[in-house]
Amino acid sequence: MAEPVLVLEGVCKTYGEGALAVEVLHDIDLRLQAGEFAALIGPSGSGKSTLLNLIGLLDRPSRGRLVIAGHDTGALPEAELTRLRGRALGFVFQHHHLINAFSALENVMMPLLVERGRQDAAMRATAARLLAQVGLGDRLDARPDRLSGGQQQRVAIARALTMGPPLVLADEPTGNLDTQTSDAVFSLLREVNRAQGTSFLIVTHDPRLAARCDRIIELVDGRIVADHPA
Numbered sequence: 001m002a003e004p005v006l007v008l009e010g011v012c013k014t015y016g017e018g019a020l021a022v023e024v025l026h027d028i029d030l031r032l033q034a035g036e037f038a039a040l041i042g043p044s045g046s047g048k049s050t051l052l053n054l055i056g057l058l059d060r061p062s063r064g065r066l067v068i069a070g071h072d073t074g075a076l077p078e079a080e081l082t083r084l085r086g087r088a089l090g091f092v093f094q095h096h097h098l099i100n101a102f103s104a105l106e107n108v109m110m111p112l113l114v115e116r117g118r119q120d121a122a123m124r125a126t127a128a129r130l131l132a133q134v135g136l137g138d139r140l141d142a143r144p145d146r147l148s149g150g151q152q153q154r155v156a157i158a159r160a161l162t163m164g165p166p167l168v169l170a171d172e173p174t175g176n177l178d179t180q181t182s183d184a185v186f187s188l189l190r191e192v193n194r195a196q197g198t199s200f201l202i203v204t205h206d207p208r209l210a211a212r213c214d215r216i217i218e219l220v221d222g223r224i225v226a227d228h229p230a
């Protein structure tokens with residue numbers, strides 16, 4: 001079997017120190033195979049964001065092992081974690097975090113630009129292809145604030161795919177959208193998953209969307225209490 005895109009073994013996260021230390025994630029074991037499309041659900045305060053921050057390499061586990069795309073992250077220095085984050089992970093948030101001063105095309109090119117330091121024609125072509133894939137091939141030059149909420153989220157999805165990451169982490173990716181737009185954006189994530197084999201881990205409060213995933217992982221009080229096909 002192909003190497004999993006994500007492995008967590010005995011991962012714990014404690015906030016604070018000494019008498020004030022509080023463990024909010026306890027002994028998390030989780031594996032995500034290439035091409036999996038999984039929902040992460042759980043009540044408010046159960047630790048979903050904390051877990052996503054660890055997997056997103058924005059914070060480090062207090063204990064345990066975290067392997068992303070075959071890289072054991074525990075021993076990696078900060079600069080290597082940043083490189084791995086850029087190459088192996090895409091992020092889609094509830095708020096799109098696009099830059100209004102730049103066009104849709106420039107926003108999508110941004111991760112490549114940051115890595116390579118200057119623009120080239122291939123970069124523009126990659127960004128244009130991704131925008132066409134998300135249904136915005138005719139809006140390449142539009143500023144994000146001239147696009148609808150659903151279109152902005154499509155640009156953000158294209159940007160998450162710019163580096164061709166094996167795993168995309170999505171935190172309430174449709175949280176800001178009306179039901180119809182939310183369904184369309186969710187279908188797009190599904191299409192990307194099916195067409196490219198990109199794995200997704202999607203935090204959602206919406207049981208309807210969770211039911212459209214292949215797998216549902218449920219967190220309660222910092223522990224995985226259920227993990228089953230949807």
Ligand SMILES: Nc1ncnc2c1ncn2[C@@H]1O[C@H](COP(=O)(O)OP(=O)(O)OP(=O)(O)O)[C@@H](O)[C@H]1O
Pocket residue numbers: 015016024042043044045046047048049050051
């Ligand atoms: N920086 C921090 N310092 C101390 N405690 C924290 C910190 N961040 C989160 N917590 C605590 O960790 C627990 C898990 O929080 P987390 O934000 O991961 O939950 P969540 O499931 O994402 O919640 P929500 O659905 O409301 O976003 C909560 O009890 C929270 O108060």
